[in-house]
Amino acid sequence: MRILVTGGAGFIGSEYVRRRLESDPATRITVLDKLTYSGVEANLAPVAKHPGYTFVQGDICDPDVVDQVTAGQDAVVHFAAESHVDRSIDGAGPFVSTNVTGTQVLLDAARRHGVGRFVHVSTDEVYGSISEGSWTEAWPLAPNSPYSASKAGADLLALAYHRTHGLDVVVTRCTNNYGPYQFPEKVVPLFITNLLDGKPVPLYGDGRNMRDWLHVSDHCRGIDLVLHGGRAGEVYNIGGGTELTNHKLTGLLLDAVGAGWDRVEYVADRKGHDLRYSLDDGKIREQLGYAPQVSFTDGLAATVAWYRAHRTWWEPLKARVALR
Template sequence: MRILVTGGAGFIGSEFVRRQLNSDPAVRITVLDKLTYSGVEANLAPVSGHPGYRFVRGDICDPDMVDHVMAGQDAVVHFAAESHVDRSIEGAGPFVRTNVLGTQVLLDAAHRHGVGRFVHVSTDEVYGSISEGSWTEEWPLAPNSPYSASKGGADLLALACHRTHGLDVVVTRCSNNYGPYQFPEKVIPLFITNLIDGSTVPLYGDGRNIRDWLHVSDHCRGIELVLRGGKPGEVYNIGGGTEVSNHKLTGLLLDAVGAGWDRVEYVADRKGHDLRYSLDDSKIREQLGYAPQVDFAEGLAATVAWYREHRSWWEPLKGTASRG
């Protein structure tokens, strides 16, 4: 299979690429990545010599570039996105451009070239916030940040392309990811690296906000199942099954590095901060046999260890990271 992976130098995209190339000798992957601040080509160093790997630096909003790399592909797995909520609040323009326009450029090219499957990777944040229960795939979209609104718009464009043109589109919506190679503006790597360096960590509001945590390897396992077995035109939630408040998560990370609560700086809450996310992922479990395999406590400990051992990877990136 020949797969175009957009945003393949990012956190989740690079995990997917490494997994595919290490598990399937017949796969051929073209990574298209603009290498903006959070796209790090070093994330792909472990597979850079693989005969099935090709890297193209380019912008998904560039129709000519996209048309060139789309030719001959069997499938697209679309990770490329502006994804940091705080940055979207500061300025929504780049999020609309990349997440909405870029997705449309890719869909148009995929339709034109007769690509067999288009997996659009989205987020649970498109559903908004939920005080109790869990979102199913049929839940109405109610995004609360410019980031999540742009992703919701991209979801609808992808599904509309299936209904209008018959393109084989599937959409995945995941809960919060964590694991190695995550850019250090996100909360877990930000807190880990700050604490390793002896700095404080910023906790929004009272820390009551709850997230469902999903190890990046489990997320990519779910995407693989959808790529190969998902039904055209369908949406699949991919969850981790571990809901943790930000306050509890902070305590776990403090314990992991041997730090105390005096290292926590309480800061004003984020504008429009969603209180709770919770996905019902029974659809992908029942239809495709998905189940997360990484225990949260073990995965978090392994993630802390990875950042301890890979200072040379994250230290140069800290200057470009905003607050998590």
């Protein structure tokens, strides 16, 4: 199978590429990545010499580049996105450009070249916030940040290409990911690396905001199930099954590195901060046999151990973007 993976040098995309090439040597993967601040080609070093691996540096908003790399592909798995909520609050332009226009460019190329399947990887944040219960795939979209609004727009555009043009599109929406190779601006790696360096960690508001946590390997396993068995035009939620407040998560991270609550700095809450996310992933479980395989306890311990052992990976990244 020949697969174009956009954003394949990022956290989730690189996990997908490494996992797919290691588990199925016959796969041929072309990675298209712009290598912005969070795209790290070294994430793909373990498969760099794989005969089925090709890397192309380029922008998904560039029609010429996208046309070249889409030709001859059996499928597109579309990870490429601007994804940091705080950055989207500071400036929405790059999020609309990459997440909406970039998706449109890819969809047009996939249609032109007769790609057999287009997997659009999205987020639970498109649903907004939910005080109780869990979202099904039929829940109305109500995004609250520029980031999530741009992803919602991309979701609707992808599904519209299925309905209008008959393109074989499937959409996945996941909960919060964690694991190795995650860029250290996100909460889990930021807190781990700060604590390992003896620095404080910033906790928004009172820490009551609640998220469901999904190990990146389970997420990629779910994406592969959807790639091979999902129904065209459908949306599939992918959850992890571990719901924690940010306060509880912070406590677990402090314990994991042997630090105390004196290292926590309570900071002003994020604008429009969604209180709770919760996905109902019964559809992918029932239809495709999905189930998370990494317990949060084991996954978090392994993630902390990975960052302990890979300072040479994250220290230059934090220095480059002045993360504190």
